[in-house]
Amino acid sequence: MKVLALLSGLITALLALFIAPTPPTLGPWTTGDPALAERVRQAAGAKGYRGLSVAVIDDGRITHAGVGDGGGPDPRPVGPETAYELGSISKATTGMLLADLAADGLSPDTPLRELLPRVKFSDPAVGAITLAELSSHRSGLPRLRMTPMTFARSYVATLTGGDPYGAQGPQSVLDDLAAVSAQERGPVRGTVRYSNLGAAVLGLALAEHAGTDYESLLRARILTPLGMDSTVVLAPQDPLPAGHATGQDENGRPMDPWRDHGSAGAGGAVWSTSGDIAKLVKAVMDGTAPGADAATPRFTEKPDRRIGYGWFTTRHGERDITWHNGATGGFSTYAAFDRASGRGVVVMGNTSKPVQGIGLRLLGVGTPGGDEGPPVQSLAFALLFSFAGLGLLVSAFRNPTLDRLSVTGRFLWAVLFLWLAYGTGGWSFVPPLVWALGAGVLAAGAAAALTRWRAMPVSGGPLTWRSWPGPALPAVLLIAFGLATAL
Structure with missing residues (x-):
């Protein structure tokens, strides 16, 4: 049983590497002003961004740069006209x-x-x-x-x-x-x-x-x-x-x-577009x-x-930055200006990772190297949900009274949590290998449980309606989420 579990876990982990989360990274494409593009790359850091379209306003002059691409089936370089x-x-x-x-x-x-x-x-x-x-x-x-x-x-x-x-x-x-x-x-x-x-x-x-x-x-x-x-x-x-x-x-x-x-x-x-919002920021400024x-x-x-009508103004040391950001499911945006210095910035990204830190660094507020650390919740989802199959693995070796319904329930719950980890974990900070290892742990637990399947009773007690929610609830959730994804 141990050898089968080990082999199943290793093979599954290796295969899972091919479908593990792949955080976006900025590609090599660059448009617009080369010096500004290099500053954007330094401010953005390594992971979490795909294509950044940026405009800097300095004493009334607007400079544009794009780094990375717009994604999709036909990725193209981004620029001031990219929506x-x-x-x-x-x-x-x-x-x-x-x-x-x-x-x-x-x-x-x-x-x-x-x-x-x-x-x-x-x-x-x-x-x-x-x-x-x-x-x-x-x-x-x-x-x-x-x-x-x-x-x-x-x-x-x-x-x-x-x-x-x-x-x-x-x-x-x-x-x-x-x-x-x-x-x-x-x-x-x-x-x-x-x-x-x-x-x-x-x-x-x-x-x-x-x-x-x-x-x-x-x-x-x-x-x-x-x-x-x-x-x-x-x-x-x-x-x-x-x-x-x-x-x-x-x-x-x-x-x-x-x-x-x-x-x-x-x-x-x-x-x-960053071109349009740069016009807005310049004219407001x-x-x-x-x-x-x-x-x-x-x-x-x-x-x-402080806040005016929609616009926020935040004090950074001796500087007042007037700004607003935006966040949708797959995009992050930021528009800001420092009226005293005559400088403004627009940053648009086609991932959900916030771009506010990039904008502040381009205004001279903050330090290079990407935005701050991930939310604790994202780390927890990545590290804990990925290894939800550990309970099944331990039970398969240590619990002498396993039954088929409880094994099925534990397996389905672990699959559900592994799915949750895939979508909500902080994989820009946690190596995606962790997710693949979690898939391997689940496969090892399932393989070990299957070697005992014939000897297991259907239920650990009398078979009543109370015996079914354990496996039924995660099954229903998996089907519902699967249908929602397909639609």
Whole structure:
């Protein structure tokens, strides 16, 4: 039994190496300014990024560089025209819409109920939230309205790389707003509490005020005046922009684009380029952009960080950096500037690894070598979930009273956790060999258990309905996740 288990484990571990997680790395391609490209590589570090499109603004002059590629079936070098999912940088442009409309007479203290009279608020206090409170995350609204269905969708998306929101339109966002209860609101209105729901609602409320939809308002007020022709809000059936980058997570899994166009004001379904966002940053920095006053800090979140309408300003030593970042399933973005020095930066990456650290280093804040260490959760998933089969291996050798149902249950749970480790482990920091070894441990345990299979009873006790959940539950989860991945 020991020899069979050892051979099975070794062969499986070797085969698993061919399908183990493969964290993205920056390829050799370089476009744009060579000196800037080299600085980007030094700032990014070794793993976790696939293609970075970067712009640096220095005293009004914009310099571009691209390193790596856009991924997908036909990978190409990235540059200032490569489209990326923008994510939450849209919250900054939504804040600029508020500032621009305020200059035309719309009061930032206007309550929601005046602009959205058709919404039937479950909690009347939600209707009293002002536009300024929404834009500065002081509304008390939750980050997202979490129901059992949205939680399940989000969890499945984490495992499968799918879109956690689906084609959520404006009405879905307004329905979530109407359903927010007093218990779901924050304990202290006026305290900064980051809310995607609040930013999405702000975009819809401003569009309602203007008598149009959010994309049309954004294009008329911000994009067209600044010549940002490559920035788009995609409807569910719209094709992705030509020449777009393909998103991946930090482990190299392809990620579906997010289609929640109803949340465009918060970053849903918005695509842009580093070239376009560099125009935005330059114009905000020099004060010529419509609604540029949105970047003025107005409210304090904590001693070193304040917020205006959408834009954050953080103190780094003696320097104030005004910024916003973005993160979707397979993309990370960052736009920032230091008005005092006249320097700004835009960084776009087509993996889920944050790019904020790269941007700060290019501004002279922070040190080279990649972003900080991984979340403890990612390390735990990689190191613990990979070896879930260890329990089956030990039981196969040490437990004299094994039964078939318990062995099947332990095997299926171990397979499920090995799958979880593959998708959620921190493989940019933990060698993928660890995952392959975990697969080998599971195979060794299964082989050892199979040598005793004929002698095992079906169940360790009387066969009742209580005997079946152990193997049935992981089987159902594996089937469900498999179907979700296939679809």
